[in-house]
Amino acid sequence: MHLRRALATLASLTLAATVTALADPASAAAPPPPPSRAVAAALPGVHPTGQTRRAAHRLYVVAIQDPGARAPVSLATARASATAAGRIWVAQTRGAIPAFPVRGARTLVVPGSCRVADPWRFLERVGATAFPGVRFGQGTANHLVVFRPNSCPLRWGAGLASIGAYEHEGGRVLMSTSVPSVLEHELGHNLGLRHTNLALPGGRGSHEYLGGYDAMCGDPRPGWLSVADQLRLAVPGTARHVRVVRPSAHRSVVRTTLHGAQTTRGVRGLTFQDPATGSRYVVELRDGRGFDAHALYARGYGRSSVSSSTWYAPGVRVTRIARDGSVDTLSVRSGRTYRTALGARQTLVGPGGRFRVHVDALGRSTARVTLVVAPAHRR
Ligand SMILES: [Zn+2]
Numbered sequence: 001m002h003l004r005r006a007l008a009t010l011a012s013l014t015l016a017a018t019v020t021a022l023a024d025p026a027s028a029a030a031p032p033p034p035p036s037r038a039v040a041a042a043l044p045g046v047h048p049t050g051q052t053r054r055a056a057h058r059l060y061v062v063a064i065q066d067p068g069a070r071a072p073v074s075l076a077t078a079r080a081s082a083t084a085a086g087r088i089w090v091a092q093t094r095g096a097i098p099a100f101p102v103r104g105a106r107t108l109v110v111p112g113s114c115r116v117a118d119p120w121r122f123l124e125r126v127g128a129t130a131f132p133g134v135r136f137g138q139g140t141a142n143h144l145v146v147f148r149p150n151s152c153p154l155r156w157g158a159g160l161a162s163i164g165a166y167e168h169e170g171g172r173v174l175m176s177t178s179v180p181s182v183l184e185h186e187l188g189h190n191l192g193l194r195h196t197n198l199a200l201p202g203g204r205g206s207h208e209y210l211g212g213y214d215a216m217c218g219d220p221r222p223g224w225l226s227v228a229d230q231l232r233l234a235v236p237g238t239a240r241h242v243r244v245v246r247p248s249a250h251r252s253v254v255r256t257t258l259h260g261a262q263t264t265r266g267v268r269g270l271t272f273q274d275p276a277t278g279s280r281y282v283v284e285l286r287d288g289r290g291f292d293a294h295a296l297y298a299r300g301y302g303r304s305s306v307s308s309s310t311w312y313a314p315g316v317r318v319t320r321i322a323r324d325g326s327v328d329t330l331s332v333r334s335g336r337t338y339r340t341a342l343g344a345r346q347t348l349v350g351p352g353g354r355f356r357v358h359v360d361a362l363g364r365s366t367a368r369v370t371l372v373v374a375p376a377h378r379r
Contacts, residue, residue, distance in 0.1 A: 046228075046271075046280060047231060048166065051234060052234045052235070053096070053234070055141050055168040057089075057099070057142070058101065058141065058142050059083075059101065059103060060102075060105075060127070060142060060143065061078050061079055061104065061106070061145050062107070062108055062127075062145070062146045062147065063075040063077075063105075063106075064107075064109075064110045064113045064126075065109045066110055066113040067111055068114070069113060069148075073147040073150060075106075077147075077178050078147045078178060079102055081175075081180045082145050083101075084180040085184045086100030086102065086187070088184050089188075092225045092235070093167075093235050094236050096167065096233060096236060103142075104130070104134070106130045108126060113148050113149065119156055119160055120162075120172070122174070123146055124172075131144070136170055137162060137164070137172060139168065140169075141169070143190055145173045145183065146172075146173065152176050153176075158179065159182045159185065160186070161190055162190060169192070170190060173186040181215065181220055184222070193233070194322075194324060194326035194327070195209055196217040196326070197322075198310060198340065199320065199329065199330050200308060201331060201349075202333075203351075207308075211340075212329060212340050213295070213297055213312070213317065214226045220296065221295050221296040223292035223295030224261055224291045226282070226317075226319055226327055227242060227268055227269035227282050228284075228319045231271070232321070232325065237264060238268065238269075241266065241269070243267050243271070244271055244272070245371060246272075247272070247373070250375055251372065251373070251374060252372070253370065254270065254370070254372075255360070255371075256270060257368050257369075258270070258283070258369055259365065260292070261284045261292075262291045263290065263365075266366075268284065269283060269284045272373050274351075274355070275376040276352065276354060277351070278323075279321070280321045281319065281321075282318075283319075283357055283371060284316070284319065285315075285317070286315065286341060289365055297313060302337070310331065310339075311334075311338070311340070312340050313339070313341050315343050316362070316369055317341050317342075318342075318348050318350075343359065344362040345360075347359075354374045355373045355374065356372045358370045
């Protein structure tokens with residue numbers, strides 16, 4: 001959700017502050033300027049400029065104590081959760097965010113914190129009380145993370161975050177759990193990322209959050225960031241290792257060997273734009289190794305929803321970057337189950353039959369794939 005709302009002062013909300021660690025307003029560095037849109041994007045629709053910009057980010061953590069709510073998150077737990085999530089983003093952005101430390105941590109006593117009507121106004125007020133003089137969002141790369149007690153109802157889900165206009169904007173997060181993977185997900189929103197969803201074949205619709213594999217879905221043990229989101233964040237090195245298939249008047253046939261999405265060598269993705277729809281697709285390999293060895297998908301798992309059952313496993317994954325920036329995991333039907341990854345000798349036919357991804361061979365850490373894209377003029 002976006003923060004661009006009027007944030008009026010809420011006089012009725014009383015906040016009693018208990019300082020346990022001092023904020024460091026002086027550390028709030030000058031905001032980096034927004035990326036220039038005049039620079040031609042290396043990959044249209046992926047990142048405004050395609051150029052990596054580096055900026056350290058900072059976390060400001062508030063643990064709320066509420067006399068009327070059970071199971072508060074301790075400041076130590078809140079700090080540990082934020083530290084862990086910040087470290088993961090430092091790792092996944094490979095230098096674009098060189099540091100993401102906790103710069104301030106405070107406990108606030110806030111009666112009625114579970115009955116907040118407007119979460120954005122609440123975050124604004126808590127931030128101003130806990131860290132006066134520190135600005136959040138608006139190009140500051142400062143992130144306010146407020147942990148409510150675990151007993152608060154999940155009215156806005158386990159976490160709620162502003163969606164950054166670009167990767168170094170910063171933002172605000174409201175947490176109703178201290179699970180680090182949830183905070184990792186919410187900070188991804190602050191960096192401008194949207195959800196990883198599941199797209200069913202043949203226009204059977206999509207399921208939000210159910211795209212599997214990375215932090216922007218709802219999995220408790222997510223793997224490394226998708227190549228699509230790596231491109232969106234202009235993660236250093238990614239674009240050089242992604243093979244771009246340009247639209248042509250003839251049928252394009254590209255054969256390549258893919259390496260895991262979390263690795264740093266070799267071709268890690270194939271990308272192309274469907275000229276008929278403007279949608280960008282990225283083909284990647286999820287091999288369940290390295291960082292991903294502990295991810296939920298690495299050993300395969302199934303999930304049933306009202307309309308389908310889905311099987312998530314290692315293999316070749318085809319993603320689509322939607323117009324709003326969310327990432328769809330395309331699936332193939334296999335009997336009564338939808339599969340999110342292709343194994344050896346399996347094929348995914350894209351929407352309208354405009355492209356085809358075939359896995360020629362699947363090894364432990366590489367996949368040989370053939371991509372066939374229809375001519376650009378075809379509708
Ligand atoms: Zn989300």
